[in-house]
């Protein structure tokens with residue numbers, strides 16, 4: 001999917017919501033545990049209940065890898081289900097990969113050829129040759145960690161040299177590796193005030209913004225400092241949506257939470273004159 005197609009979906013759905021499929025077997029409703037593939041059944045129900053309110057889904061690989069081979073099968077089935085039933089959806093593998101070039105090439109193959117994701121999150125720490133193998137695929141995206149939502153972000157990411165903070169250096173350097181057509185950046189919603197400075201460096205890039213919902217980030221603050229003329233934001237909520245309910249009607253509760261977020265997004269897009 002290219003950026004124009006993504007923007008079209010945002011306008012059609014009046015939403016820049018990404019639903020995070022952080023599916024934990026210990027948290028899914030009990031009645032699903034008898035199914036052959038409980039994680040897949042949970043994801044399928046969440047996707048069926050929310051697909052018209054969001055433009056992206058983001059399975060986090062940790063939740064699937066932690067279940068071994070069965071977890072990877074659940075992930076594969078989930079991706080195939082979304083691709084077959086809702087082909088307009090942008091799919092993010094939140095895997096935070098990156099290694100020497102020869103190895104990154106294999107990660108790229110895994111997520112873009114084997115599993116047909118649109119994008120994968122990548123850590124910038126190992127530099128250009130660890131990222132560029134992901135950029136050689138047409139209409140596929142790297143989503144580079146820039147400023148993360150967690151407390152530990154303050155350990156390194158705000159370190160300053162000659163007036164430039166590390167996350168700004170990451171943005172300035174890495175924007176030469178790709179283009180706003182194949183690179184997005186992760187910026188945590190809990191650091192929304194930094195979006196003004198971030199937008200000075202990468203005005204046109206899409207940002208994946210986790211941290212609203214369970215982590216307490218503010219959607220309106222993110223929109224205030226982060227929206228650009230083509231929206232430029234995918235705001236993720238995982239636990240706040242998928243675990244809104246815990247009984248047989250869990251998907252209805254998930255839809256209710258997604259609808260609340262989409263309704264706010266619709267107003268924010270309208271205020272900005274986008275949709």
Ligand SMILES: O=c1ccn([C@@H]2O[C@H](COP(=O)(O)O)[C@@H](O)[C@H]2O)c(=O)[nH]1
Pocket residue numbers: 020022060094147148149150186187188210211212213214215236237238239240
């Ligand atoms: O800086 C980051 C980068 C990634 N994440 C991931 O996003 C989701 C957030 O889940 P919530 O339940 O909505 O808090 C999760 O997969 C994280 O690993 C992040 O939170 N912050």
